[in-house]
Amino acid sequence: MTVEAGLASPPEVDIDPFTPENLRDPEAVQTAIRETAPVVRLTKYDMYAIGRHDLVQTALSDYTRFTSTGGIGMSDIRKPGAWRTPSPIAEVDPPGHSAVRRTLQRVLSPVIIRQWRDDFMAEAEKQAETIIGSGTVEAVSDLVEPFILKVFPDALGVDMPREAFPLIGEMNFNQIGPNNDLTKASIEAAGPHLKNYEQYFSRESMIAGGLGEKIYQAEDEGGFPTGTAGVQVRSFLRAGVDTTIAGIGHMLLRLAQNPDQWAKLKADPSKAKAAFDEAIRMDSPSQLIHRTTVSDMEFGGLALKGDVKVGCFIGAANLDPRKFSNPTTYDIDRNSAGTHVALGAGPHICIGQNIARLEAEVFLGALLKRLSRIELDGDPEYKTINTLRSLDRLPLRLVS
Numbered sequence: 103m104t105v106e107a108g109l110a111s112p113p114e115v116d117i118d119p120f121t122p123e124n125l126r127d128p129e130a131v132q133t134a135i136r137e138t139a140p141v142v143r144l145t146k147y148d149m150y151a152i153g154r155h156d157l158v159q160t161a162l163s164d165y166t167r168f169t170s171t172g173g174i175g176m177s178d179i180r181k182p183g184a185w186r187t188p189s190p191i192a193e194v195d196p197p198g199h200s201a202v203r204r205t206l207q208r209v210l211s212p213v214i215i216r217q218w219r220d221d222f223m224a225e226a227e228k229q230a231e232t233i234i235g236s237g238t239v240e241a242v243s244d245l246v247e248p249f250i251l252k253v254f255p256d257a258l259g260v261d262m263p264r265e266a267f268p269l270i271g272e273m274n275f276n277q278i279g280p281n282n283d284l285t286k287a288s289i290e291a292a293g294p295h296l297k298n299y300e301q302y303f304s305r306e307s308m309i310a311g312g313l314g315e316k317i318y319q320a321e322d323e324g325g326f327p328t329g330t331a332g333v334q335v336r337s338f339l340r341a342g343v344d345t346t347i348a349g350i351g352h353m354l355l356r357l358a359q360n361p362d363q364w365a366k367l368k369a370d371p372s373k374a375k376a377a378f379d380e381a382i383r384m385d386s387p388s389q390l391i392h393r394t395t396v397s398d399m400e401f402g403g404l405a406l407k408g409d410v411k412v413g414c415f416i417g418a419a420n421l422d423p424r425k426f427s428n429p430t431t432y433d434i435d436r437n438s439a440g441t442h443v444a445l446g447a448g449p450h451i452c453i454g455q456n457i458a459r460l461e462a463e464v465f466l467g468a469l470l471k472r473l474s475r476i477e478l479d480g481d482p483e484y485k486t487i488n489t490l491r492s493l494d495r496l497p498l499r500l501v502s
């Protein structure tokens with residue numbers, strides 16, 4: 103593509119999004135990236151960064167200009183020295199991606215998801231029953247993690263030790279960012295579980311009746327290239343556990359901080375999904391996903407070079423005042439589903455979004471039935487993971 107002569111290059115921004123302080127409180131980074139210019143260049147990482155809603159949406163969707171084949175992480179998986187292994191769904195462009203996606207969408211049909219509803223609800227009710235009356239709880243470790251770590255691996259039909267999930271999740275979401283100390287430490291921490299990692303996704307390990315078994319059957323029927331079913335199962339596990347734990351945690355925090363929104367839900371529990379979407383808009387679990395420029399181009403009125411990584415700062419885009427009025431107000435009547443980019447956009451938009459919403463809905467429904475309100479009982483604390491915004495501690499008082 104020819105690029106109009108005279109266009110300016112993106113201005114340089116000398117800010118590091120991946121310091122522990124900025125990861126725990128990303129507002130300054132989000133604002134700097136979004137408000138300095140339509141596209142900026144992060145000097146420390148020699149890459150472009152976008153934080154405006156319309157441009158993030160376009161970059162995530164337009165694979166002809168912004169390819170996923172270089173990987174959704176900061177390292178280019180096509181080049182020597184990459185520190186991530188590719189995903190056979192997330193890191194492929196159409197038309198190859200469309201065939202894989204169609205097969206997975208067939209496996210993950212609405213009928214299958216409806217069948218899971220009863221199991222998810224039974225587990226949510228059981229867990230809520232045991233916790234009510236406890237007064238103050240540590241909501242992440244006592245409530246959210248046990249729920250997701252039971253229902254999702256069971257639905258997938260994967261038997262991985264529960265203690266491995268947070269370690270491997272942390273490693274995955276660190277690896278999407280730079281190869282910094284956080285990434286290195288998390289690879290070391292996950293080390294003991296990595297030895298058996300591939301085995302958890304092997305055909306023999308799939309539990310009968312689970313989604314994983316259906317993914318292998320789809321491969322047998324020619325839906326994927328031979329030998330890739332195990333990696334597909336791994337992609338689901340990578341993408342579907344930590345994100346949902348994070349999203350439900352953010353929802354509980356927002357509801358504790360906004361009793362008026364909790365009251366709206368008590369009056370109309372059918373708003374539970376909206377409460378989840380609005381929470382992941384404000385605190386997007388997946389803060390950053392990358393693409394790579396296919397060639398030199400004009401974008402946002404600036405001249406971009408080809409073959410450069412582009413960080414799509416989802417968290418910044420979801421707080422863009424150009425798109426959302428009063429962006430830092432938690433308003434479950436905003437109807438942000440389908441508008442925010444917390445679940446991506448375009449051909450790669452999250453394939454598990456209805457599962458995440460179902461989990462959040464039944465989880466919250468079980469609490470709404472039993473509690474008159476939830477209150478913060480101390481300061482929440484955030485994890486320090488390169489690209490995942492998730493609570494580490496959420497002390498909540500459960501008021502019956």
Ligand code: HEM
Nearest residue numbers: 191192341342345346349387444445446450452453454458
């Ligand atoms: C709050 C929960 C979730 C969040 C915030 C989230 C976020 C995202 C985002 C931002 C993308 C787009 C990636 C890109 O454009 O490159 C994505 C894709 C994906 N998600 Fe989710 N996700 C969530 C839950 C889930 C669940 C529960 C599953 C599994 C059932 C899942 C499986 C996937 C897969 C396989 C992809 C790749 C789709 C493709 O490339 O076509 N996600 N997710």
